[in-house]
Amino acid sequence: MSTNDPADVTTTSEQPARTGERDLGQLVVVAVLVVLGLYMIISTWDVVAGFEGGDPLGPRFFALFVGIGLLVLAALYTVSILRGERGEEEAGEDVDLEGGAHWPTVVQLVALVALNVLLIDFLGWAITGALLFAGGAWIIGSRTPVRDLAIGAVLSVGSWYAFYVGLGVPLPPGVLDGIL
Known part of the structure; x- marks a missing residue:
């Protein structure tokens, strides 16, 4: 009713x-x-x-x-x-919206991406992708490096195969050439 x-x-x-x-x-x-x-x-x-x-x-x-x-x-x-x-301001749950960017974190993440760009041809995407994920997770606060490296390895190898086999776009295999 x-x-x-x-x-x-x-x-x-x-x-x-x-x-x-x-x-x-x-x-x-x-x-x-x-x-x-x-x-x-x-x-x-x-x-x-x-x-x-x-x-x-x-x-x-x-x-x-x-x-x-x-x-x-x-x-x-x-x-x-x-x-x-x-637009309406974003409502953050655990983020201080009044504070600015934490510039040391931003600089570390930019340096990590730059290092990835420098090493990708030599080490290949599978290795640098795993290091990129684990390093990024460490920079933003994760303190479980083994788990982060394992997740990064699964994601980077999976994305390497998705691009290479699924899309026909070759990503650099680096030192793992012939293994992947």
Whole structure:
């Protein structure tokens, strides 16, 4: 049985997007979207059509779709920014939203990725991927290195096979060439 009692009505805590002062710094994101969209559209014309007749849309369709989509998103985001609309602030459970970035952690993660880039040709993706996962986990606070290395090894070898066998994209095998 239903009643029209106002006490039975539940309310949600969702708030509409805030309006007010314009945050023009977000236009940098718009510029990145425009550059990426234009790059995708322009570079699509260099794609050589493969199996004619087997694919009615051709290989350029998806890249054009994504490039145009990026430009449309950039336009919509620009309108939203210029109107002064701002999204709702993220509510963090265990994160201090008032605090800034912990720059030592950021620097360590960037250094870890740079080290991965330097070592990937020699050691290969399977090894550097495992080290990347374990090192990243250690930097952000995990203190179980054996488990982290095991998980990293499973993920990196699995992704190596997914790319190499599943997609036909060779990742560097490094010192494990012939073993993988």
